[in-house]
Amino acid sequence: MRKMIEGSRAVAEAVGLCRPDVISAYPITPQTHIVEELSQMVADGDIEAEYVRVESEHSAASVCLGAVAAGSRAYSATTSQGMLLMIEVLYNIAGMRLPMVITGVNRAVSAPLNIWNDQQDTLAVRDAGWIQLYGESSQECLDMHIQAYRIAEDDRVLLPVMVCMDGFILTHTYETVDVPTQEQVDTFLPPYNPLFKLDPADPITLGAYAGPELYHEVRYTMHREALGAKEVVKEVARQFRDAFGRWSGDVVEPYRCEDAQTIFVAMGSVVGTLKEWVDAARARGEKVGALKLRCYRPFPQEELREALSGARQVNVLEKAVSIGAQGVVTPEVRAALYGQASQPRVACAVVGLGGRDVTFGTMDEVLSRAREGETDFFAGLRAEVLEES
Amino acid sequence: MTTPSQRRKPPLGIVTRPGSSLRNKTGSWGILRPVFDCDKCTGCNTCESICPEGCIRHLEKKRYEADIEFCKGCGLCAAACPASAITMVEEHR
Numbered sequence: 001m002r003k004m005i006e007g008s009r010a011v012a013e014a015v016g017l018c019r020p021d022v023i024s025a026y027p028i029t030p031q032t033h034i035v036e037e038l039s040q041m042v043a044d045g046d047i048e049a050e051y052v053r054v055e056s057e058h059s060a061a062s063v064c065l066g067a068v069a070a071g072s073r074a075y076s077a078t079t080s081q082g083m084l085l086m087i088e089v090l091y092n093i094a095g096m097r098l099p100m101v102i103t104g105v106n107r108a109v110s111a112p113l114n115i116w117n118d119q120q121d122t123l124a125v126r127d128a129g130w131i132q133l134y135g136e137s138s139q140e141c142l143d144m145h146i147q148a149y150r151i152a153e154d155d156r157v158l159l160p161v162m163v164c165m166d167g168f169i170l171t172h173t174y175e176t177v178d179v180p181t182q183e184q185v186d187t188f189l190p191p192y193n194p195l196f197k198l199d200p201a202d203p204i205t206l207g208a209y210a211g212p213e214l215y216h217e218v219r220y221t222m223h224r225e226a227l228g229a230k231e232v233v234k235e236v237a238r239q240f241r242d243a244f245g246r247w248s249g250d251v252v253e254p255y256r257c258e259d260a261q262t263i264f265v266a267m268g269s270v271v272g273t274l275k276e277w278v279d280a281a282r283a284r285g286e287k288v289g290a291l292k293l294r295c296y297r298p299f300p301q302e303e304l305r306e307a308l309s310g311a312r313q314v315n316v317l318e319k320a321v322s323i324g325a326q327g328v329v330t331p332e333v334r335a336a337l338y339g340q341a342s343q344p345r346v347a348c349a350v351v352g353l354g355g356r357d358v359t360f361g362t363m364d365e366v367l368s369r370a371r372e373g374e375t376d377f378f379a380g381l382r383a384e385v386l387e388e389s
Numbered sequence: 390m391t392t393p394s395q396r397r398k399p400p401l402g403i404v405t406r407p408g409s410s411l412r413n414k415t416g417s418w419g420i421l422r423p424v425f426d427c428d429k430c431t432g433c434n435t436c437e438s439i440c441p442e443g444c445i446r447h448l449e450k451k452r453y454e455a456d457i458e459f460c461k462g463c464g465l466c467a468a469a470c471p472a473s474a475i476t477m478v479e480e481h482r
Contacts, residue, residue, distance in 0.1 A: 196399045205405040218402035376445045
């Protein structure tokens, strides 16, 4: 059914349709509306989940860890400081191979305090072993949550999935979304059937201890299976298209890249602006294209190589920065192209930190500065502010 | 729905079943082992009850032995023995 609802509501409805057994979260802007809606749905009896209120994000993640370990389907959502407080548990959930879904609402990280959007928070947890999907629109985020449980719970994967969703830009804006029926989701997503679980009748311990003689191999197999999860992400995207009739790419989504000399790479809601800008720039004769990086972990190295190797210039729009190095995504894009016969130049453009608008003007600036040979820069800096420094 | 036999094994090193500590032979950590002097021993059981590894066995009235596969050589038994019947001796294993 098509509805005009807030992005947070769209995610809450998608999560509800996935029939979670346990939801635990701690409210933090701009994630709040998602978990508010879910707690209301539980209180109203619309969904049968148990909603566990906790005193911190560390506890929220821990409740979910225990719930999945006991064989339940669990959900949480957080952002920014909350994400950083969860980080220890996030590593444990992934390490214990417990499939669950968290919405990683994207927000800047303190200090200075800033509640607006960039992607520093989820990129700070990229190495934890979670699959990370970045949504462009409310509809895509809604669809991703349904796909996420199916990916996570697949025997070939058994890793948690973080659906990353730009704070405010997506969570707090209204968009027409197609909300599937319960029957459709039930058909696509069968009940969670755990491969192993905590059960007093058949006692086990999870993730207890692995010494130097074992740990190395455990992490190797986890890494290997995370790389293999890429095929499952693609497979589930195709199955979702067949079941629901919607497609927004699998691990990447190229937009007007076929004959593009310059391709912009980006993740999340900025891709929407980027596609509009590509149309406008093409209308004035620029041969540009856009590549949405939809699945960041596992990193789609081969797909990026295939999509980008025909271009002369690649410009990565970064909504996070590894302070003292460069953007976070660019080095991996450069590495994907390393050693190839055809090697486009790759520029790293940090944009939109802490909610700074990314506009057509920003894209124009990135295009021209990269064309002039700049390789690592911040676009959209306000000169009048810098004068004070 | 798949049957258990059709499904993969649990991921390596994540699921541990009861009794697995028996396979983790910690005796190699130690460089000392306890030697019991049966002539001094009074059979009071202090050594058996204080051993953090639970590896001292009471064989008969005044005779004990430590399971060297699990004894880490901490020396608590020797320190606690009221009859000074236990000596820690160096042993490289």
